[in-house]
Amino acid sequence: MASKVIKGGTVVTADLTFEADVLVEGGKITAVGPNLSGDEVLDAAGCYVMPGGIDPHTHMEMPFMGTYSSDDFESGTRAGLSGGTTMVVDFCLPAPGQSLLEAMQAWDNKSSKACADYSFHMAITWWGEQVWKEMETVVDRGITTFKHFMAYKGALMIDDDEMYSSFQRCADLGAMPLVHAENGDVVAQLQAKLMAEGNTGPEAHAYSRPPEVEGEAANRAIMIADMAGVPLYIVHVSCEQAHEAIRRARQKGMRIFGEPLIQHLVLDESEYQNADWDHAARRVMSPPFRSKLHQDGLWAGLAAGSLQVVATDHCAFTTEQKRYGVGDFTKIPNGTGGLEDRMPVLWTRGVNTGRLTMNEFVAVTSTNSAKILNMYPRKGAIREGSDADIVVWDPKRSKTITADKQQSAIDYNVFEGIEVTGLPRFTLTRGEVAVVESEMKAKPGHGEFVKRPPNPAPNRALSTWKEITAPRKVIRDPAKMPAGV
Ligand SMILES: NC(=O)NCCC(=O)O
Ligand SMILES: [Zn+2]
Ligand SMILES: [Zn+2]
Numbered sequence: 001m002a003s004k005v006i007k008g009g010t011v012v013t014a015d016l017t018f019e020a021d022v023l024v025e026g027g028k029i030t031a032v033g034p035n036l037s038g039d040e041v042l043d044a045a046g047c048y049v050m051p052g053g054i055d056p057h058t059h060m061e062m063p064f065m066g067t068y069s070s071d072d073f074e075s076g077t078r079a080g081l082s083g084g085t086t087m088v089v090d091f092c093l094p095a096p097g098q099s100l101l102e103a104m105q106a107w108d109n110k111s112s113k114a115c116a117d118y119s120f121h122m123a124i125t126w127w128g129e130q131v132w133k134e135m136e137t138v139v140d141r142g143i144t145t146f147k148h149f150m151a152y153k154g155a156l157m158i159d160d161d162e163m164y165s166s167f168q169r170c171a172d173l174g175a176m177p178l179v180h181a182e183n184g185d186v187v188a189q190l191q192a193k194l195m196a197e198g199n200t201g202p203e204a205h206a207y208s209r210p211p212e213v214e215g216e217a218a219n220r221a222i223m224i225a226d227m228a229g230v231p232l233y234i235v236h237v238s239c240e241q242a243h244e245a246i247r248r249a250r251q252k253g254m255r256i257f258g259e260p261l262i263q264h265l266v267l268d269e270s271e272y273q274n275a276d277w278d279h280a281a282r283r284v285m286s287p288p289f290r291s292k293l294h295q296d297g298l299w300a301g302l303a304a305g306s307l308q309v310v311a312t313d314h315c316a317f318t319t320e321q322k323r324y325g326v327g328d329f330t331k332i333p334n335g336t337g338g339l340e341d342r343m344p345v346l347w348t349r350g351v352n353t354g355r356l357t358m359n360e361f362v363a364v365t366s367t368n369s370a371k372i373l374n375m376y377p378r379k380g381a382i383r384e385g386s387d388a389d390i391v392v393w394d395p396k397r398s399k400t401i402t403a404d405k406q407q408s409a410i411d412y413n414v415f416e417g418i419e420v421t422g423l424p425r426f427t428l429t430r431g432e433v434a435v436v437e438s439e440m441k442a443k444p445g446h447g448e449f450v451k452r453p454p455n456p457a458p459n460r461a462l463s464t465w466k467e468i469t470a471p472r473k474v475i476r477d478p479a480k481m482p483a484g485v
Contacts, residue, residue: 001026002039004431006392009044011382012358013051014367022049024388027430031384042433044392047425050362051380052086052389053343054369057235057259057311060090061110064315065155065333066324070409071316073114074444079314079340079407080116081434081442084424086389087117087379087450088314088339089369091147096126096156100134104141114447116429117389119375121145121178127162135169142451144175145233145373150217151182151286160224167228171463174455176372177225178233181217181242182209182287191330202280203272204329206288214287215241222249222256229466231255231458233372236313238264238287240297247306255458257372258307260298262342265310266349267414268292281322282412284332285313299355308368310346312338316410337408341401341415343391347422374456388431397423397437407440 006022011032021036022029060076062069071079073090080088090111094103100122111118120143124131135146148163149156158166163179170177190208194200199207218234222245225232237243237258246258269291271283283289301307315335325332338345343365350356356364370380377386398421399405403413427435434442 004040004042005036005038006042006044006049006390007036009047009049009392012048012362013382014359014363017358022382022390024390024428024431027388029382029384029386029388032382042392042426044425046394046396048358048393048395049382050391050393051366051382052391052427052429053080053084053365054087054089054380055080055085055312055314055339055342056089056309056369056373057313058088058090058339059313059315059335062091062093062315063095064335065331067317067321067333069315069335070318070321071314071337073111073118073447075407075409076314076339077114077116077118077447078440078442081427081429082407082440083340084343084391084393084427085339086391086427086429087119089119089121089373091123092120092143093123094125100131100138104138104143111447111449113444115434115442115444116447117387117450118447119143119373119450119452121147123147123149123156124158124162124166125149125156127158127165132165132169135175136173139173139175139454142449142453144452144454145178146170146175147178147180147235149180150221151180151184151187153184153188157184160220163221164224164228167225167230171228171230174459176231176233176459178235179217179221180236181214181221181234183213183217186213195328195330200327200329202277202284202325202329202332205284205332206269206272209286209288211239211241211290211294214239215245218242218245222246222254225256226254229462231257231462233257233259235259235311236261236264236287237298237307239290239294243297243301243307247301250306255462257309258301259309259311260302260307261311261313262338262345263312263336263414264289265295265298266345268295277326278319278322281325281332282319283336283414284322284329284334285315285336286334299350302364303356303360308364308372310342310364312342314339316408318410319412336414337410338414340406340408341413341420344420344423345415345418348420352421374452375450379450388428390428391424392426393422394425395422397421397425399423
């Protein structure tokens with residue numbers, strides 16, 4: 001295979017910024033340094049050469065709320081590449097009662113047309129001996145993170161008893177639990193009350209999921225993880241109540257990770273007040289968009305390190321699908337897109353405003369996910385031996401986001417009309433140039449599954465500590481024991 005050299009750019013990683021060329025051969029980075037040469041030259045003058053983005057939270061073709069999310073692995077990963085994201089981590093979702101291995105097979109089949117690399121989390125949607133057993137096979141297969149829904153009562157939600165059992169199993173297997181933290185019981189009651197009062201529009205979705213339901217669930221999950229002796233990753237952190245729980249836990253030395261979404265960082269609750277039903281319904285997701293105060297807290301958390309990664313939870317439904325919920329907001333499929341826009345929007349609203357440094361940008365869009373999900377430095381790095389998943393980022397290129405020009409299969413974009421400055425000049429997936437500015441060259445089927453080994457450092461450290469501090473029986477001299485009654 002011919003070599004490529006990315007020439008004349010500035011390499012930006014999570015901890016360094018330096019001028020260097022990058023040589024790519026056989027899908028890997030083989031050298032980083034001055035004056036490199038290769039068969040093909042990619043001109044990076046004026047650009048930043050960064051690890052391709054990793055989106056740790058997507059849902060392609062997800063069966064949910066009576067339908068399927070509309071982007072599949074082909075259109076979804078193509079959308080990602082267009083915006084500089086070279087890897088996604090999607091969720092295998094067994095139906096309650098279904099074998100985890102069957103779900104894994106279904107996701108293997110769906111993902112065969114991916115244009116970029118991918119990995120999976122496994123969702124625990126029910127509990128029993130079969131699930132307990134199959135979790136080990138899932139881990140052997142390289143899926144070492146397990147998602148738990150504390151919301152969606154009557155569908156995906158599991159209770160505390162099941163969650164504690166699953167967290168303990170994760171601890172034994174060197175795996176990490178993830179949670180969707182919302183109190184599903186309280187949400188269900190609020191939904192019923194709002195509907196009974198005639199509050200049926202999309203704005204009621206937000207009223208039924210106040211920040212307290214998220215804060216309570218985040219606190220509960222953190223305490224349960226601590227008792228099970230396992231690290232915990234909280235997905236789509238949207239509000240101060242949940243962020244505060246994470247911050248406090250981390251300050252106590254607990255191994256808790258928090259993932260805000262680009263949507264929550266940029267879009268706010270006023271979207272649900274729009275007089276156009278479609279506009280509001282297209283933005284229905286869980287948790288819902290919050291106030292600007294919550295947004296400020298999330299941005300601060302990224303800079304301070306109390307929140308570690310920015311994801312999208314890309315789960316795209318068309319307007320027609322959203323309309324299943326006309327007259328009953330509880331039937332609007334929950335989810336929004338964002339995969340194509342995550343990096344340009346975060347750069348524009350983060351780096352260009354001074355809220356994030358370029359190195360922090362790389363950390364939260366790529367390197368931290370690679371580390372937390374145990375695939376660093378194969379992914380998330382610009383260094384010899386790493387996969388050549390690279391974005392050559394032109395900080396001067398601009399566009400106005402519009403659904404008309406997007407790769408995603410849906411008919412609208414929640415970021416419509418936002419102007420971004422900072423876009424890929426080239427996106428490379430394992431050494432293949434998939435994007436040249438707005439020209440798309442991605443190949444369906446190029447993407448490969450990325451196996452993630454169990455027992456990363458936080459698990460090892462935590463299990464060592466838990467073993468040392470575990471309750472121990474006190475050995476007493478039988479001769480000195482009091483007589484029993
Ligand atoms: N977030 C959302 O509304 N939809 C996707 C499923 C989930 O992650 O909860
Ligand atoms: Zn969720
Ligand atoms: Zn999700």
